[in-house]
Amino acid sequence: MDKLLTFPDQSAMVLSIRAKAMLFHDPRSSELLQQVERIARSDATTLIIGETGTGKELIARHIHDQSGRQGPFVAVNCGAFSESLIDAELFGHEAGAFTGATQARAGWFEAADGGTLFLDEIGDLSLALQVKLLRVLQERQVVRLGARRPIPLNVRLVAATNVDLHKAIEAGRFRSDLYYRLGVASVNLPPLSERAGDILPLARHFIGVYSGKLKRGQVTLSARAGAALLSYEWPGNIRELENVIHFALIVCRGDVIEAEDLKLTGISHRRQSAFQPIANDAPPSGEGLPQQLAGLINRMIDADHPDLFDSVEEVLVRTAFNACHRNQVHTARVLGISRNILRTQLKRFGLIGFDGVSASHRELLQ
Numbered sequence: 001m002d003k004l005l006t007f008p009d010q011s012a013m014v015l016s017i018r019a020k021a022m023l024f025h026d027p028r029s030s031e032l033l034q035q036v037e038r039i040a041r042s043d044a045t046t047l048i049i050g051e052t053g054t055g056k057e058l059i060a061r062h063i064h065d066q067s068g069r070q071g072p073f074v075a076v077n078c079g080a081f082s083e084s085l086i087d088a089e090l091f092g093h094e095a096g097a098f099t100g101a102t103q104a105r106a107g108w109f110e111a112a113d114g115g116t117l118f119l120d121e122i123g124d125l126s127l128a129l130q131v132k133l134l135r136v137l138q139e140r141q142v143v144r145l146g147a148r149r150p151i152p153l154n155v156r157l158v159a160a161t162n163v164d165l166h167k168a169i170e171a172g173r174f175r176s177d178l179y180y181r182l183g184v185a186s187v188n189l190p191p192l193s194e195r196a197g198d199i200l201p202l203a204r205h206f207i208g209v210y211s212g213k214l215k216r217g218q219v220t221l222s223a224r225a226g227a228a229l230l231s232y233e234w235p236g237n238i239r240e241l242e243n244v245i246h247f248a249l250i251v252c253r254g255d256v257i258e259a260e261d262l263k264l265t266g267i268s269h270r271r272q273s274a275f276q277p278i279a280n281d282a283p284p285s286g287e288g289l290p291q292q293l294a295g296l297i298n299r300m301i302d303a304d305h306p307d308l309f310d311s312v313e314e315v316l317v318r319t320a321f322n323a324c325h326r327n328q329v330h331t332a333r334v335l336g337i338s339r340n341i342l343r344t345q346l347k348r349f350g351l352i353g354f355d356g357v358s359a360s361h362r363e364l365l366q
């Protein structure tokens, strides 16, 4: 008798994913979500392209949920199988098709009949398998290894990649005909840094999720922590943000996450991202700097940054103070304000104590 490969409990899987809220706050993201939902309602083979952690699998599951297809959602990571195994895994095999194949087995394609097959990391598929996949897509039927009889299929295919398939095509590692067949509809998930309006809402969302799991009360983000999240580059995208918030909740002492609680491993990225356009693109005269600053502030406005005025002031004073090696006279001159006003600001942001002593040593000791 045919035996299906063992899958995790599909209903439990779908439920756990449904329970995961999706958040699309940035105008770019909400537009993208609408596009995804339009695509979902068609039966078109879909290619999702996005850097690691941008939510490709989440989108694939959403496409399935919104498609109205009654069958299961089956996710297969093409990079996770050895070359010899993946053939049988995808297409199934008859008894005796190869050594050790004592029983006939349906493959993932058959398992996803009536539903959606999600082929993750499609760029990892060997050229030989790409040919087979192309045939299945063209003929909408699958032939198990060792069988002659084709089995008709009703499967919606969604594939994902985080590698640039154009480059893979140029390098001869990916078939262009398969690329066009996969990408009948394509979804480009922008990196998190390009949809900055999602950063703080996602951070708050993950604070809610993980403070529940960690049985913490209500936890908020300090203005400076929010500014740090906004100016970080997020090379690991939403997954990294999720991890950073989870970790921050574990280490933060009170009910406010401070900038120090955020483990932003790519610190250089952060500095670069906040100031990169100024450092790299600005003419030496400093022309265009106010526009670039306005761009950053617009990002903060889009992101609903709380206490915007205070945050911007704090970042300005703190950055100048650090750049001037905590020399007050020099900082006041750079900022074009009196030393008295500077001292008031430094106290306000806890950069010096009320006794006027620089807090740098205290900070270092903390």
Ligand SMILES: Nc1ncnc2c1ncn2[C@@H]1O[C@H](COP(=O)(O)OP(=O)(O)OP(=O)(O)O)[C@@H](O)[C@H]1O
Binding pocket: 020, 021, 022, 023, 024, 050, 051, 052, 053, 054, 055, 056, 057, 058, 059, 162, 238, 239, 242
């Ligand atoms: N819009 C979103 N709203 C809420 N959570 C999201 C969103 N997008 C992604 N996530 C969360 O971020 C994490 C990464 O998402 P997902 O696994 O779908 O990304 P991926 O692009 O497939 O990553 P990888 O390339 O590493 O496989 C998951 O925990 C997911 O729930």
Ligand SMILES: [Mg+2]
Binding pocket: 056, 057, 120
């Ligand atoms: Mg993934």
